[in-house]
Amino acid sequence: xxxxxxxxxxxxxxxxxxxxxxxxxxxxxxxxxxxxxxxxxxxxxxxxxxxxxxxxxxxxxxxxxxxxxxxxxxxxxxxxxxxxxxxxxxxxxxxxxxxxxxxxxxxxxxxxxxxxxxxxxxxxxxxxxxxxxxxxxxxxxxxxxxxxxxxxxxxxxxxxxxxxxxxxxxxxxxxxxxxxxxxxxxxxxxxxxxxxxxxxxxxxxxxxxxxxxxxxxxxxxxxxxxxxxxxxxxxxxxxxxxxxxxxxxxxxxxxxxxxxxxxxxxxxxxxxxxxxxxxxxxxxxxxxxxxxxx
Amino acid sequence: xxxxxxxxxxxxxxxxxxxxxxxxxxxxxxxxxxxxxxxxxxxxxxxxxxxxxxxxxxxxxxxxxxxxxxxxxxxxxxxxxxxxxxxxxxxxxxxxxxxxxxxxxxxxxxxxxxxxxxxxxxxxxxxxxxxxxxxxxxxxxxxxxxxxxxxxxxxxxxxxxxxxxxxxxxxxxxxxxxxxxxxxxxxxxxxxxxxxxxxxxxxxxxxxxxxxxxxxxxxxxxxxxxxxxxxxxxxxxxxxxxxxxxxxxxxxxxxxxxxxxxxxxxxxxxxxxxxxxxx
Numbered sequence: 001x002x003x004x005x006x007x008x009x010x011x012x013x014x015x016x017x018x019x020x021x022x023x024x025x026x027x028x029x030x031x032x033x034x035x036x037x038x039x040x041x042x043x044x045x046x047x048x049x050x051x052x053x054x055x056x057x058x059x060x061x062x063x064x065x066x067x068x069x070x071x072x073x074x075x076x077x078x079x080x081x082x083x084x085x086x087x088x089x090x091x092x093x094x095x096x097x098x099x100x101x102x103x104x105x106x107x108x109x110x111x112x113x114x115x116x117x118x119x120x121x122x123x124x125x126x127x128x129x130x131x132x133x134x135x136x137x138x139x140x141x142x143x144x145x146x147x148x149x150x151x152x153x154x155x156x157x158x159x160x161x162x163x164x165x166x167x168x169x170x171x172x173x174x175x176x177x178x179x180x181x182x183x184x185x186x187x188x189x190x191x192x193x194x195x196x197x198x199x200x201x202x203x204x205x206x207x208x209x210x211x212x213x214x215x216x217x218x219x220x221x222x223x224x225x226x227x228x229x230x231x232x233x234x235x236x237x238x239x240x241x242x243x244x245x246x247x248x249x250x251x252x253x254x255x256x257x258x259x260x261x262x263x264x265x266x267x268x269x270x271x272x273x274x275x276x277x278x279x280x281x282x283x284x285x286x287x288x289x290x291x292x293x294x
Numbered sequence: 295x296x297x298x299x300x301x302x303x304x305x306x307x308x309x310x311x312x313x314x315x316x317x318x319x320x321x322x323x324x325x326x327x328x329x330x331x332x333x334x335x336x337x338x339x340x341x342x343x344x345x346x347x348x349x350x351x352x353x354x355x356x357x358x359x360x361x362x363x364x365x366x367x368x369x370x371x372x373x374x375x376x377x378x379x380x381x382x383x384x385x386x387x388x389x390x391x392x393x394x395x396x397x398x399x400x401x402x403x404x405x406x407x408x409x410x411x412x413x414x415x416x417x418x419x420x421x422x423x424x425x426x427x428x429x430x431x432x433x434x435x436x437x438x439x440x441x442x443x444x445x446x447x448x449x450x451x452x453x454x455x456x457x458x459x460x461x462x463x464x465x466x467x468x469x470x471x472x473x474x475x476x477x478x479x480x481x482x483x484x485x486x487x488x489x490x491x492x493x494x495x496x497x498x499x500x501x502x503x504x505x506x507x508x509x510x511x512x513x514x515x516x517x518x519x520x521x522x523x524x525x526x527x528x529x530x531x532x533x534x535x536x537x538x539x540x541x542x543x544x545x546x547x548x549x550x551x552x553x554x555x556x557x558x559x560x561x562x563x564x565x566x567x568x569x570x571x572x573x
Contacts, residue, residue, distance in 0.1 A: 014573075017572055051568045054566045178306040180305060180307045182309075182310060183307075213317065215568045218317065
């Protein structure tokens, strides 16, 4: 499928209320069906809300939980990405995102980088994911990432080198810094990141952020899709709920990679060699330090 | 003083700021199952801004202001409270706190003006919460970031509220946003005062201007500048010291009461839920 319609549900989940959020998802799924969406993204922790704190275990689901069945059913017509708290069989809790398609759960991504600074406290409540894998979909090869993951360039680098032509990023970004310019300081930073990744890795970057307020923090929305040229194809309003749709033409990846063969010229061998050297040197320093303190 | 001239460091996108704060009021009030708010309207810029934001968020008919003068309160305070209420077409009524204050201090005639001022602030709080129940309206806070950091407020008095839309704005930012939202110039431009006794002004009592302290607080709190860097910026060591001490010594006012820990899960220590728990 060269062209597909991407939908972005920029919604405000209810904090800690799985039942109401499931109903909200069902409602938006129906709307998106009416608009011919092929792949619908919901934001980070869309089924639970973000600042959960001690509620994390009580809203957690295993991927086999029957409460997710309606998403499997709905995915017979349209692929769906939702954010949820995943409980593993050994009872760790992950900030996770799931990709459903054709009636099945196809992929789960567990957030790799858990912000624990400023207003964030994720490592107190969540376990770190330890895998980044691109995966094949009927719309081409994709990677699924969650918010802070993309503040570490290694995430986008690995995704692109693992063959992703579309990077999906689901987010719950609270706005900070209201200096003049019509947006939050961190929202402006996100705009730079999204464009830089799309352009550097000649891929589509689909950013789905939420809106709404939790404990005084305001999620700013501004979901957007950036083409491999670095150009924004569509942008949702700030602070308001929206269902955004846009046609993605995968041939744009090919065109941009012909014009700008950055990935062809990527030196993975060089990167690995130098990373190994850096690791060896770090280990040597650590060993020397350990000896010194004895 | 031109109240709308502000340091570049503290300049905000005022339109977006107003949008965020009105959205906050709407969201917090509705999710708690309310549609009305109630505000103590003093005629000063903080409560005038709070009531302006509330009127934009909930509609003027859902906003209730109470002015609560004491006999020594400046008549200008009442005029300005009426002015902002009329301009916004919000509800306003008056409760004179003189009888209850005087009745109480008849038994303690030697109480100083600090005790009297605190008592007035707490009487006003009980009146606001009483009418909060009567009108099914949430109490909107009007403490700004400057006074919260300096501890320049009465604990369980003017610091009490259900939600505070302006608590992350410094005083000079409150003035600018108020001016931006067309709060009358005579309110924005007047000398800030708690109006707890005749002739009181904030800046006399604090010993520095809001312009100076806001700039210091910005570097000290928001940017985490250390003392040498602040002095490099031109702040006097004594000023830095005095303000730092005030922030530290008023920390207790910004926290719930400390609880002696005996169980495995103590409220606010290891029993942690968001305030917006399930709403």
